[in-house]
Amino acid sequence: MVARSGFPFRLCFAVVVIALGPKLALAQAVADSTSPAAVSAGRDVFHGPGTCVVCHGSNLEGGPMAPTLKTHPWKDAKGGGYNAILSVVMTGVPGTAMVSHPGGISDEDARRVAAYVWAVSHGKTSP
Numbered sequence: 188m189v190a191r192s193g194f195p196f197r198l199c200f201a202v203v204v205i206a207l208g209p210k211l212a213l214a215q216a217v218a219d220s221t222s223p224a225a226v227s228a229g230r231d232v233f234h235g236p237g238t239c240v241v242c243h244g245s246n247l248e249g250g251p252m253a254p255t256l257k258t259h260p261w262k263d264a265k266g267g268g269y270n271a272i273l274s275v276v277m278t279g280v281p282g283t284a285m286v287s288h289p290g291g292i293s294d295e296d297a298r299r300v301a302a303y304v305w306a307v308s309h310g311k312t313s314p
């Protein structure tokens with residue numbers, strides 16, 4: 188008869204938790220950031236104080252000043268994930284009309300507007 192110690196199994200479990208824990212936490216954080224409330228508030232920032240609408244268009248279709256923010260091969264916000272979009276809004280794209288915190292919006296509004304752009308570009312909401 189083989190005596191099965193619980194140790195290796197517990198060790199495996201611990202390794203899985205340690206390996207996946209931060210990723211799950213990050214996924215949860217992104218889910219909170221892109222909540223319907225954040226998306227809805229972000230829509231107001233986009234069309235209001237953020238001035239995004241002036242360059243990116245009222246349907247995020249882009250224009251002579253700036254690229255579309257709908258589903259497209261993202262140039263600056265690589266991959267088009269929430270964090271990549273947020274990073275562009277926070278830091279801007281040096282040497283272009285895309286400045287950091289357009290319209291002088293707060294970090295909080297930057298997160299909201301990033302949630303809105305993420306949601307539209309992922310087909311979660313309409314512009």
Ligand code: HEC
Pocket residue numbers: 233237238239240241242243252253254255256260261262263264265272275276280283284285286288289292300301304
């Ligand atoms: C004055 C015009 C202007 C305004 C206002 C503006 N943008 Fe931009 N935006 C640009 C330009 C130009 C680029 C492309 C930069 C480049 O050449 O790479 C850009 C790029 C971006 C990108 C990256 C697109 C990609 O393909 O990776 C995102 C995301 C973005 N803008 C979001 C916003 C948001 C959100 C707002 C409002 C808070 C905003 N922009 C306001 C001009 C503007």
